[in-house]
Amino acid sequence: MRLTRRGQVVAALCVGSVFFGALFGARTLNAIVVSGAIVLLAGYLQLRSAPTPQLTRSLPPDGHVGESHSVTVTFQDSQTGDDLSRPLIGTLEDRVSDGLATVSSPNVTSIGTQPYTYTVEYQSRGEQSFGPLTLNIQDVFGVVHTQRVCRELDSCLVYPKQYPIDSWFTKQLSGEGAAAVSQQRDEFDRLRQYDRGDSLRDIHWATTAKRDTLVVKAFASDTQQHELSLSAGAVAGTSDALAEAVASISPHLVQFGVPVVVSLPDTTVTITAERQSLRPLLAALATVGPGSVPHPDADIVIDATADRTQIRVGDQSTTFTALRQPSDSTDATTHADANPAVGQQTSRRRRPVGHTGIGDHA
Numbered sequence: 001m002r003l004t005r006r007g008q009v010v011a012a013l014c015v016g017s018v019f020f021g022a023l024f025g026a027r028t029l030n031a032i033v034v035s036g037a038i039v040l041l042a043g044y045l046q047l048r049s050a051p052t053p054q055l056t057r058s059l060p061p062d063g064h065v066g067e068s069h070s071v072t073v074t075f076q077d078s079q080t081g082d083d084l085s086r087p088l089i090g091t092l093e094d095r096v097s098d099g100l101a102t103v104s105s106p107n108v109t110s111i112g113t114q115p116y117t118y119t120v121e122y123q124s125r126g127e128q129s130f131g132p133l134t135l136n137i138q139d140v141f142g143v144v145h146t147q148r149v150c151r152e153l154d155s156c157l158v159y160p161k162q163y164p165i166d167s168w169f170t171k172q173l174s175g176e177g178a179a180a181v182s183q184q185r186d187e188f189d190r191l192r193q194y195d196r197g198d199s200l201r202d203i204h205w206a207t208t209a210k211r212d213t214l215v216v217k218a219f220a221s222d223t224q225q226h227e228l229s230l231s232a233g234a235v236a237g238t239s240d241a242l243a244e245a246v247a248s249i250s251p252h253l254v255q256f257g258v259p260v261v262v263s264l265p266d267t268t269v270t271i272t273a274e275r276q277s278l279r280p281l282l283a284a285l286a287t288v289g290p291g292s293v294p295h296p297d298a299d300i301v302i303d304a305t306a307d308r309t310q311i312r313v314g315d316q317s318t319t320f321t322a323l324r325q326p327s328d329s330t331d332a333t334t335h336a337d338a339n340p341a342v343g344q345q346t347s348r349r350r351r352p353v354g355h356t357g358i359g360d361h362a
Contacts, residue, residue: 001047003040007143010036043139050088050137052148053112054078057094057130059154062283064247065122065161068103071130073116084112090137090145092116099124099158111135122158125243125286130154159282160243162251163324169313170252190218192274218273228253231263233293234304242304243285245311245320249300250281263298265291 003011014036021030053075060069073094075084088111096102104119122128131153138145191204194214202216230253234242246262253260254273262269267284271277293303301312302320309320 001044001144001146004138004142004145006141007040007043010039010143014040039141039143043141043144046139047137047144047146050146050148051078052135052150053084053088054081055133055150055152057152057154058115059130059156060120062157062159062286063122064159065125068119068121070117070119073133075112087112088135088137088148089140090135092133092135094118094133095131096120097129099126099128100130111137125158125160125240127155127287128158130156157283157286160240160247160285163244163248165248165252166323168318169249169311169323170255191215192218227259227261228300229261229263229295229298230300230302231293231295231298232302232304233265234290235306236290238304238306238309239288239290241309241320242290242302243288245302245304245309247282247285248320248324249302249311250278251275254278263294264288265294268294 014033017030017032017036021033054077056074056076058072058074060071063069071094073092076082077084089109090111091107091109092111094102099122100120101123102118103121106116106118131151133150133152135148135150136145137148191207192215194203194216202218204215204217207215230246230249232242232246242264246264250260250262250271254271254275254277258273260271262271262281264284266289269281269284271281293301299314301310303310303312311318311320311323
């Protein structure tokens with residue numbers, strides 16, 4: 001507990017009044033001394049009895065790097081759990097981890113009268129934390145201040161950043177390329193709720209109007225393959241590149257209607273035709289670290305090195321940098337001309353799609 005600048009001025013006036021009163025015997029100075037002492041004592045007693053409130057955070061959802069979300073903090077009495085009976089005067093600061101940045105934080109002078117809301121930006125993937133929260137409170141006279149620390153901690157997951165993918169990738173998986181996985185869009189399967197990344201052309205407008213929420217059409221796949229396999233690895237210092245590549249490519253895999261076994265250096269996740277199945281994969285990508293490619297013979301191989309992130313689909317290869325750039329042409333040959341890596345045969349032996357290679361590397 002310390003004096004504010006105002007408190008220091010009041011204390012200095014009291015000391016000066018005592019000194020001049022003793023020197024000159026001016027009784028009128030005693031009024032200043034008594035008044036100042038009462039103010040300082042009242043401020044001290046008020047903050048001494050000030051409780052440390054309990055807080056509740058309304059956390060933002062898990063999301064991708066680059067997104068911004070609001071965090072709302074409310075305060076309750078730590079003994080009863082009810083609203084604070086006596087609001088606190090001061091400011092507050094809610095600490096966030098290095099992967100988050102506070103981009104909007106209002107000035108607060110009264111704590112506990114209303115919820116406190118601020119905005120954070122997701123800057124780095126991983127499990128990011130909120131707290132502890134520090135209260136810088138002062139008395140009603142503004143002469144004494146102290147700190148209270150609310151140690152409640154919360155966290156959220158930040159997924160890797162996603163990039164738009166060039167049409168070359170889906171062509172390699174849709175029958176025009178080496179992977180040769182096709183799907184029959186003319187065969188309607190069912191309706192399902194819209195999820196992030198779904199094509200707008202698949203929205204079923206009649207049902208959307210009735211349900212007041214976006215509904216999309218799902219199509220049956222005519223592929224004879226039972227599953228696809230994707231395997232990814234990264235050298236030290238390139239885990240972010242691995243995570244971004246897999247996170248950007250994976251939404252394009254669910255459209256083929258077959259399970260996709262995704263092998264990462266530290267875990268294996270299977271995604272299906274339902275877009276909700278991407279969430280466990282994104283959660284794994286939020287914390288994935290470096291490691292070698294678990295299954296080099298997978299249908300899709302992503303290998304992040306110090307200078308590039310190589311992507312192999314069947315016996316074709318490209319880099320993630322080239323793949324995520326928009327292309328004016330949908331022709332794979334044009335894409336290959338723009339990027340020498342695309343369309344080149346790799347030294348790896350071609351193998352049937354659908355074979356995961358897991359048994360060969362157990």
